[in-house]
Amino acid sequence: MTRQEMYELALAYLQKRLTTEEKAKVFRLIEENAEFFQVLAFEATLLRRFAPLKTAAPAGLRERVQERITAAVQNPGKVIAGQVIHYILKGTLPQIAWAVYQPWQRRICAYEQQCDSR
Amino acid sequence: MNRNPKIRDYISERVEGMSFEEIYSKYVDAVYRFLKFKLGDEHLVEDVLQETFLAVYENLQKMKEVSSHKAWILTIAHHKFVDHLRKKRLVEVELSEGMEADPAPDCLFIHQLLGQLDETARTILYGLYVEQLTCSELAEILGIPVGTVKSKAHAARSILQNKLREESV
Secondary structure (H helix, E strand, O other): OOHHHHHHHHHHHHOOOOOHHHHHHHHHHHHHOHHHHHHHHHHHHHHHHHHHHOOOOOHHHHHHHHHHHHHHHHOHHHHHHHHHHHHHHHHHOOHHHHHHHHHHHHHHHHHHHHHHHO | OOOOHHHHHHHHOEEOOEEHHHHHHHHHHHHHHHHHHHHOOHHHHHHHHHHHHHHHHHOHHHHHHOOOHHHHHHHHHHHHHHHHHHHHOOOHHHHHHHHHHOOOHHHHHHHHHHOOOOHHHHHHHHHHHOOOOOHHHHHHHHOOOHHHHHHHHHHHHHHHHHHHHHHHO
8 A cells, every 4th residue: 555545545534434344444554554543643633734724604705795696697787887897996096095995895785785685 | 576587597496406595505615715715815705706606607507417516616616716816917926925914823824834835736735634625526626637636635745744743843
């Protein structure tokens, strides 16, 4: 068994993606193969280190994007016009003005969508 | 009752037993995380997330033909990310700076570790350890051979192993 195969098997075991037979193979390797045990420990460390990246999308963002998709399906012309204006302003406004304009525009869009859905 | 046929389809169309809304709810977190990891900036993430799911909606029928829904949706997200980079003409250096600009404190260490790797290797490790994707799924998302994914993952692990060893000394 190559070291790369050991990594793949260890990761699949830690992510609970193995069949009963494959799990038995892992248990056997843990007992008999010191190198596999090291690989398993390393994979567990990496999984722990990566865990904070597994975040959920903020609820406000989820809803906003979903509302905008619904609006895009409902009225594609309005969305295209909005995108054209968006790119023109982004290209022409100074960076500092853009930083103020963008959150303001999002609030206006959210308000319009709320009004539309009422 | 909604009279607009597009909206009726939007609400009622079901692919693989799921409505678009159910698909959105199921995969929005994975796509958000992926784009947050790649782009960093929350506003950009929101825009590219919207573009991704609009493309998913427009290609909903193709979902029947794919083996992994998650990999298919993340492939679209990756294409949208690349399109975004082309539009903005961002260079990799700027991307890395964006990624590390404001990571949450508990993500700081992993961002520093991943900073040692190239963009593809970072995405491969992210896919393996955060999204639990297989090497074949990652190959599909990145548009590279499975063998390249495996060799890059192996090389990246070696670099991280050395870094972690240095850290513990």
